[in-house]
Amino acid sequence: MQPESQRVGPVNLSERILFIDVLRGLALFGILAANMRAFFAPLDCYDHIGVLFHSRADVLAQFFIEAFIQGKFISIFSFLFGMGFAIQMSRAEARGARFLSFYPRRLLALALFGLIHGLLIWAGDILLTYALSGAILLLFRKRQQKTLLWWAGSLFALPIVASTTFLTLYFSRFHRPWMDPKPPDMKQLYAVIHIYAHGTLRQILAQNWVEWKRELPTQGFAIYATALFLLGMWVWRAGIVQRLNDYKPVLKRVCAWCLPVGLIMSIYVAIVRAVIPSGTVSLWGWSAGILWLPGSHILAAGYASGLALIFLHQDWQRFVHPFAAVGRMALTNYLMQSVLCTLFFYHHTRSLYGRMGPALGLAPTVILYGAQVVFSNWWLQRYRFGPMEWLWRGMTYGKFPSMSKDESLPTIEPPSLSSSPTTLSTAEGEHATSSITTPDKITD
Structure with missing residues (x-):
């Protein structure tokens, strides 16, 4: 009988569902597009970018990002994390291994990556939140x-419910001054810009520490992340991803409902934020704040179901295949985005930090993501895992797998569009064979 650490170790590259990798890879583009504003300007400007950039092009770019990108792709990414949890758990059970013997180590490693990322590279880290929710x-x-x-x-x-309760109290006799929203402090913003644009490495790290502590309350996103994780678990257990073609009618209905509803909600939020100045108290502003996350999740469901329908079309599959490599190296690419963007804006182009608005920021977004698509495909033609995926596996299982490609492994092919059982890929890029008997319809 093999040791347990071997039974739960990394698995062959050929065991996968390509669609999950494609979806995860495309989600990374949306995450980069949304985060780019916090790479070239202070985090305090993330939702108030208009206080620094007022041109029509910047206003339109900010509207586009808020309406169609911000919150949507991180929702998909979180959903896939929960799906990966269910996949790994079912795989461990199928092999007779104890899931709790390795998964806590996986979460601890992820939390460590998040702390290093948030404290030393960029304060807007999401990995620590994922570790907590996991x-x-x-x-x-x-x-x-x-x-x-x-x-x-x-x-x-x-x-x-909490936001609605707060809104009700705000416009009642229970109102208190501390409830009033406050616009960004311009003096403080320009001080932060000066540090990142002209400061020493020590000053930049000190400011990053300040912003990281300020971002800690946003770990409340863990509530939404956990909800998305649970939804991802449910979808996997229901067998939807394993039998996409069987669920094509369901995907069409989800896309037909979620796309228009999510777009209406998200566009409304973007319009309100563009029209109402930061710090202005109004019912419109509060309603936009309440609708933003639900609208983002609904539109994310529309995006994901729409991509699934595209993926099921044989003539269109080839256009999305290159993004699978980005998804397989999701952790590497996510951290690479932060490292390269902070190096670029903080050190080598100091004149751009605080000066490049959302419109110009779309250019480095497209260029960097395109480079990641090329790099990821090049790398995975030569190695089994991305660099950070390899490190994560070693820290999880206590043994580092070989990076060289096994010539005996079969060639990875796109999944069959038939209703036969398929193989799978976890939300973190790890692949495993499904042992679940998937139903023909969604059941409890």
């Missing part, structure tokens, strides 16, 4: 499908 998922690993849905719905509703 730990919460351990409580749901034996729960029934309807329980996952109930908790996901409750967690989605909790911040909405």
Whole structure:
């Protein structure tokens, strides 16, 4: 009998569902496009970029990003993380291994990556949030499908109820001055810009520490992240991704409903934020704040289902295949985006930090992501794993796998569009064979 550490170790590259990699890879583009504004300007300007950049092109670019990108692709990324949790758990059970023998180490490694990323590279890290939410998922690993849905719905509703309650109190006799939203402090903003544009490495790291501590309250996103994780678990257990073609009618209905509804909500939010100045108190502003995350999640569902329909079309599959390599190296590419952008804006083009608006920021977004597509495909033609994926696996399983490609492994082919069972890929880029008997319809 093999040692447990071997039974739960990395698996062959040929065992995968290509669609999951493609979806994850494209989600990384949206994450980069949304985050770019926080690479060339202070984090305090992320939602108030208009206080620094007022040109028509910048206003339109900011509107485009808020309406169609911000919050949508991180939702997809979070959803896939939860799906990966369910995949790894089912794989461990199929091999007779104890899931808890390795997954906590995986989360600890992810938390370590998040701390290093947030403290030393860029304060807008999401990995620590994922590690915290991933730990919460351990409580749901034996729960029934309807329980996952109930908790996901409750967690989605909790911040909405809290925001609505706060809004009601604000416009009542219980109003207090501390409730008033405040626009960014321009003096402080320009001080931060000066540090990142002209400061020493020590000054930049010190400012990054200040911003990281300021961002800690945003770990409340873990509530939404956990809800998305649970939804990802539910979708995998329902067998939807394993049998995409069987669920094509469902995907069409989801796309037909979620795309228009999500677009209406997201465009409304973007219009309100563009029209109402930062710090202005109004019902319109509060309603936009309440609708932003639900609208983002709904539109994300429309995007994901639409991409699934494109993927199921044989003539269109080839156009999305190159993005699969980006998805397989998701951790590497996510961290690479932060490293390259901070190096570029903080050190080598100091005249651009605080001066490049959202419109010009689209150019480095497209260039960097295009380079990542090329690099990821080049790398995976030569090696089994991305660099950070290799490190993550070694820290998880206590043994570092070989990076060289095994010549005996079969060639990776696109999944069949038939209803036969397929292989799978985790949300973090790890691949495993499904042992789940998937249903023909969504059941509890």
